[in-house]
Amino acid sequence: MGLSNSIIRQNYIIPADDFSLAGEASSSVKKMLNQLGVPPKTVKRVSIAMYEAEINAVIHAGGGTADVAIDKEKVLITINDEGPGIPDVELAMKEGFSTAPDSVREMGFGAGMGLPNIKRYADKLDIKTEVGKGTRVQITVLL
Amino acid sequence: MNEYFHSVTLDEEKCKGCTNCIKRCPTEAIRVRKGKARIIAERCIDCGECIRVCPYRAKKAITDPLEIIKNYKYKVAIPAPTIYGQFRAARSTNHLLTAFKLLGFDHVYEVAKAAEIVSNATRELMKKNNFRKPLISSACPAVVRLIQVRFPSLIDNILKLESPMELAARIVKDELVKNENMRIEDIGVFFITPCAAKVTSIKAPYESEKSCVDGAISIKDIYLKLLNALGEVKEEAEEQLVKSGFEGIRWASSGGESLALGTDNFLAVDGIHNVISILEELENDKLKDVDFIETLACQGGCLGGALTVENLYVAKTRIKKFIDMAKKNSVEDNSANIYEYDLLWTRNVEHKPIMQLDDDFEVAMQKLETLRTISEDLPGLDCGACGAPNCKALAEDIVRGNANETDCVFKLREKVRALTIQMMEIESMMPPVLDKDDKNSDKTDKKDKY
Numbered sequence: 001m002g003l004s005n006s007i008i009r010q011n012y013i014i015p016a017d018d019f020s021l022a023g024e025a026s027s028s029v030k031k032m033l034n035q036l037g038v039p040p041k042t043v044k045r046v047s048i049a050m051y052e053a054e055i056n057a058v059i060h061a062g063g064g065t066a067d068v069a070i071d072k073e074k075v076l077i078t079i080n081d082e083g084p085g086i087p088d089v090e091l092a093m094k095e096g097f098s099t100a101p102d103s104v105r106e107m108g109f110g111a112g113m114g115l116p117n118i119k120r121y122a123d124k125l126d127i128k129t130e131v132g133k134g135t136r137v138q139i140t141v142l143l
Numbered sequence: 144m145n146e147y148f149h150s151v152t153l154d155e156e157k158c159k160g161c162t163n164c165i166k167r168c169p170t171e172a173i174r175v176r177k178g179k180a181r182i183i184a185e186r187c188i189d190c191g192e193c194i195r196v197c198p199y200r201a202k203k204a205i206t207d208p209l210e211i212i213k214n215y216k217y218k219v220a221i222p223a224p225t226i227y228g229q230f231r232a233a234r235s236t237n238h239l240l241t242a243f244k245l246l247g248f249d250h251v252y253e254v255a256k257a258a259e260i261v262s263n264a265t266r267e268l269m270k271k272n273n274f275r276k277p278l279i280s281s282a283c284p285a286v287v288r289l290i291q292v293r294f295p296s297l298i299d300n301i302l303k304l305e306s307p308m309e310l311a312a313r314i315v316k317d318e319l320v321k322n323e324n325m326r327i328e329d330i331g332v333f334f335i336t337p338c339a340a341k342v343t344s345i346k347a348p349y350e351s352e353k354s355c356v357d358g359a360i361s362i363k364d365i366y367l368k369l370l371n372a373l374g375e376v377k378e379e380a381e382e383q384l385v386k387s388g389f390e391g392i393r394w395a396s397s398g399g400e401s402l403a404l405g406t407d408n409f410l411a412v413d414g415i416h417n418v419i420s421i422l423e424e425l426e427n428d429k430l431k432d433v434d435f436i437e438t439l440a441c442q443g444g445c446l447g448g449a450l451t452v453e454n455l456y457v458a459k460t461r462i463k464k465f466i467d468m469a470k471k472n473s474v475e476d477n478s479a480n481i482y483e484y485d486l487l488w489t490r491n492v493e494h495k496p497i498m499q500l501d502d503d504f505e506v507a508m509q510k511l512e513t514l515r516t517i518s519e520d521l522p523g524l525d526c527g528a529c530g531a532p533n534c535k536a537l538a539e540d541i542v543r544g545n546a547n548e549t550d551c552v553f554k555l556r557e558k559v560r561a562l563t564i565q566m567m568e569i570e571s572m573m574p575p576v577l578d579k580d581d582k583n584s585d586k587t588d589k590k591d592k593y
């Protein structure tokens with residue numbers, strides 16, 4: 001049909017410190033995947049992985065952007081922020097490791113499970129980060 | 144009964160084609176076409192939200208009339224626990240249950256009793272610890288159908304045990320066949336329902352081939368008759384019919400099913416839009432630390448059902464009296480427990496992908512792209528004048544071939560305007576032979592001049 005290399009792209013702004021809006025980008029992606037008829041289990045993996053990355057950008061980095069590209073083979077999500085960066089990625093990836101302040105913990109975040117969950121649900125996870133500059137989290141889920 | 148049977152239907156005469164129901168429907172299942180609301184059968188979950196919000200009472204529930212009981216030799220009423228909150232005049236549970244006999248029923252069995260057995264089975268299941276956490280209650284069929292169409296990844300979390308209504312019908316029939324030597328086809332069991340969702344569960348069940356219940360009569364329809372009957376039943380004429388304890392009666396309110404589980408680790412949410420928020424959190428893997436989630440489509444739980452009569456908050460106060468009474472004179476009745484019913488569903492609910500734009504992924508991609516372009520082009524006012532609940536939904540309808548861009552009044556106006564300008568331009572043109580000042584001879588110039 002000559003459509004096989006078509007890509008759907010969508011960009012979102014992740015607002016700083018607004019928990020009520022956090023998760024909107026991943027909900028919108030979830031809706032698109034449902035409209036495409038992607039199996040529920042895959043939709044769930046994408047939306048949880050993206051949700052965690054989105055929330056991280058809100059809590060730890062003062063917001064950022066999310067770029068989503070969907071094609072026949074995969075969903076590629078790139079979350080960029082200009083926050084403090086992650087000094088030790090290996091440590092940050094450990095279950096239970098968190099630097100979230102108490103105020104955030106009270107809202108039910110800060111269990112240190114976000115990054116490990118992303119790793120679990122994504123087919124590929126790539127984190128580029130520089131202290132003082134920012135972080136880029138790239139998640140790939142195969143369709 | 145067909146798969147798309149729905150109790151919730153439209154009264155064409157009364158419908159004015161306003162936007163109240165299309166806006167409130169949790170699955171965007173209603174459109175206005177030709178001045179009348181249309182329910183999209185595949186999407187409707189029978190939650191009854193439209194019945195509640197329609198100012199013209201044009202949305203109704205199909206239920207069975209009381210006369211239907213005459214089709215059976217032996218007539219049994221199985222009232223929902225909600226019934227206990229409906230009448231100020233009811234002195235006691237026995238008083239209320241006896242009143243049913245004056246309406247023509249031969250026997251009354253409380254769904255609240257069966258609810259206790261379901262609670263027991265749920266507790267047992269949770270003890271085994273091999274279930275998907277958190278378990279989502281299946282007490283409200285509207286929520287189960289909501290999960291089918293909007294939250295398929297949560298299907299595995301649903302508590303797949305028979306509903307108290309089904310179990311009540313099974314127990315009654317078994318008892319009558321066994322103890323009274325009745326023929327099963329002579330027995331008619333009728334659920335006294337607070338809602339449309341339960342009616343659909345009887346006519347088109349998702350958890351089994353066929354329901355054990357023979358009909359559903361709404362609380363609203365028999366309210367007056369019951370009220371009169373309550374006046375006629377003298378205290379000394381009350382029969383000993385009560386079997387349920389307070390735990391069963393409490394199922395009528397939000398939180399009631401959970402409280403019977405003997406764990407504090409539950410969450411009870413009521414009102415369909417609140418339920419959606421919680422299910423969304425669940426889909427994001429939140430709330431994993433909770434063991435049980437009770438989800439009821441109606442605000443306040445079944446006491447707030449669309450086919451009830453008494454105001455929810457009044458009903459809550461009234462039912463308290465019955466709960467307290469049941470706590471005081473708890474009846475020792477284990478008759479039902481001896482049957483050892485297997486309560487597991489005999490079939491599973493399936494995902495109903497109502498959102499999918501096309502079966503073919505690539506065509507769906509193309510449609511999604513078009514949808515996004517159309518969507519960006521629409522004004523985003525979500526006014527509903529096009530008959531869709533919001534601009535995005537109209538864009539979806541257009542892509543599916545069920546609507547046109549000009550259904551949007553603003554788009555239509557733009558088109559009319561462009562057309563008017565075009566017509567004015569054409570109107571000012573003269574055939575060259577008649578054109579005295581030769582204005583049209585140089586057409587390329589024309590636009591710049593005006």
Ligand SMILES: Nc1ncnc2c1ncn2[C@@H]1O[C@H](COP(=O)(O)OP(=O)(O)OP(=O)(O)O)[C@@H](O)[C@H]1O
Nearest residue numbers: 056060061092098099100109110111112113114115
């Ligand atoms: N975008 C980011 N910018 C800066 N630091 C981050 C970012 N994302 C994660 N981190 C650091 O990595 C740690 C671990 O992240 P992770 O998402 O696993 O846990 P959390 O966000 O603290 O808690 P949870 O995700 O369970 O709510 C964070 O506490 C934080 O120190």
Ligand code: SF4
Nearest residue numbers: 283338440441445448
């Ligand atoms: S909450 Fe109760 S009354 Fe309301 S739809 Fe669900 S089962 Fe029916």
Ligand SMILES: [Mg+2]
Nearest residue numbers: 052056114115
């Ligand atoms: Mg996190």
